[in-house]
Amino acid sequence: MFKVKTLSFALLLVSSVMAMAVQAAQSSATHTVTGRAPVASAVGIAPAPAGSTTVTATYVFIGADNDAESTTAFQWYRNGAVLTGETGRNLSLNQSGIGGDIASVQVTPGTNPAITDPSSGTAVRSADSRFPAGAIFARFITPISTRRNWADANTYCTALGGGARLPTSAELQQLFADSTRSPTFYPNSGYIENAELCSVHGWPLGGQCGGSSYNYWSNTSGSAGSHYYVSLRNGTAGSYGDSNTPQVACVR
Numbered sequence: 001m002f003k004v005k006t007l008s009f010a011l012l013l014v015s016s017v018m019a020m021a022v023q024a025a026q027s028s029a030t031h032t033v034t035g036r037a038p039v040a041s042a043v044g045i046a047p048a049p050a051g052s053t054t055v056t057a058t059y060v061f062i063g064a065d066n067d068a069e070s071t072t073a074f075q076w077y078r079n080g081a082v083l084t085g086e087t088g089r090n091l092s093l094n095q096s097g098i099g100g101d102i103a104s105v106q107v108t109p110g111t112n113p114a115i116t117d118p119s120s121g122t123a124v125r126s127a128d129s130r131f132p133a134g135a136i137f138a139r140f141i142t143p144i145s146t147r148r149n150w151a152d153a154n155t156y157c158t159a160l161g162g163g164a165r166l167p168t169s170a171e172l173q174q175l176f177a178d179s180t181r182s183p184t185f186y187p188n189s190g191y192i193e194n195a196e197l198c199s200v201h202g203w204p205l206g207g208q209c210g211g212s213s214y215n216y217w218s219n220t221s222g223s224a225g226s227h228y229y230v231s232l233r234n235g236t237a238g239s240y241g242d243s244n245t246p247q248v249a250c251v252r
Helices: 002-030 135-139 150-159 169-179
Strands: 039-046 054-062 073-078 090-092 102-108 215-221 226-231 237-241
Touching: 039 102, 054 102, 135 169, 150 215, 169 215, 169 226, 169 237, 215 237
Parallel strands: none
Antiparallel strands: 039 054, 054 090, 073 102, 215 226, 226 237
């Protein structure tokens, strides 16, 4: 009788040890150690450097467990809607056609999913910004508030060198449409009168940013002794006698 009890106890002990081993193996196979998700903070947009037409998403990456950044994702938006295909850190204002629109970028911080869990953090969106169309705006030289007659304006621009000149009336109209909220210029349907070339870009306009006129000289000839100007409030083109003194912006 004593031997039977001893044998039963031994079998029970072996069975318990085997069960614990199986449980440990299962636990080892299915359990994953979870750390802390990466974080993106101070998300913003760096403007295009002088002469460039590319803006860049800026942010601070925080790997809370000292995890290296690896799979951070980007998504650009135009006027609140996804800008299809624009998922890189940089955005070309020309290629995206975003000139004059409200833009923002969303940053989703990431690490290597093969070695970290979780590997993706919370998406963070930048504040809205408005950008010029790049190519046309970048070619203009920021104007000063001095008003000039046409001959003096023409001399002033060429004296800047590097191919600087007075813009055509078409270039000034494109500047207005591409660098402000207005999708076009007067008299086209849908134009939006505004003063964003002052409020956004700092250009002198009538009673704003040091300016005293909305009208800017062009090099487009009118009748004898006159040239066209363009209003940078609505894109209107008209003709002035060359002795008039609107504002002056030069282009390269």
